[in-house]
Amino acid sequence: xxxxxxxxxxxxxxxxxxxxxxxxxxxxxxxxxxxxxxxxxxxxxxxxxxxxxxxxxxxxxxxxxxxxxxxxxxxxxxxxxxxxxxxxxxxxxxxxxxxxxxxxxxxxxxxxxxxxxxxxxxxxxxxxxxxxxxxxxxxxxxxxxxxxxxxxxxxxxxxxx
Numbered sequence: 001x002x003x004x005x006x007x008x009x010x011x012x013x014x015x016x017x018x019x020x021x022x023x024x025x026x027x028x029x030x031x032x033x034x035x036x037x038x039x040x041x042x043x044x045x046x047x048x049x050x051x052x053x054x055x056x057x058x059x060x061x062x063x064x065x066x067x068x069x070x071x072x073x074x075x076x077x078x079x080x081x082x083x084x085x086x087x088x089x090x091x092x093x094x095x096x097x098x099x100x101x102x103x104x105x106x107x108x109x110x111x112x113x114x115x116x117x118x119x120x121x122x123x124x125x126x127x128x129x130x131x132x133x134x135x136x137x138x139x140x141x142x143x144x145x146x147x148x149x150x151x152x153x154x155x156x157x158x159x160x161x
Contacts, residue, residue: 005066005074006103008147011087013063013079015144020075023120024105026067034064057083073105090146102140102148110137110153117141117151131155 010016020026035051037044051060063079079085093101107113114129117139125140125148132138134156141149 003073005076006100007076007078008103008143009078009080009085010143011079011085011145013065013077016077016079017065017067019120019122019143020067020077023116023122024069026069026073026075028065029068030064030066032064034062035060055080055083087145090142093146093148102150104150104152106152106154108153110139110151113151114139 008016017028021028030045032045034046035044035048037047039047040050041047045064046054048060051062052058054060055062059082061080061082063081065077067075067077069075095101110129114124118124122141122143125142129137129139136152136154138150138152141151143149
């Protein structure tokens, strides 16, 4: 099995694009309102009945963007309009609650990336990049909605044990 994508539900799609496109370097491959057609078709991502079934609400509607990194990682951003998106309290997005709370991505120059994230105004969990055994270096930061993103750089010959 291979990883396909991660969907991130956001309160402000333009703000999320600022992070994912301008800071993280992902390219926007699709941006549209869904549903975007009356029924299944070669250019239709979501049609009304399908989106209603997935979102479990009649009249479902969302602003959607699909982004891809140079290496092929996919991030789906959704700003729901129906149902109206509600921001999750930040304390519910961090440790101590079930769910997917941390998206981990690999970079080559973690120190430069740490500086770039901080210069762009994003909050980091620590004031520094930290080491994990002898296998890598890392830091965590939070997007506009409080979602936790972990950046990782492999190092040395260490292996997960």
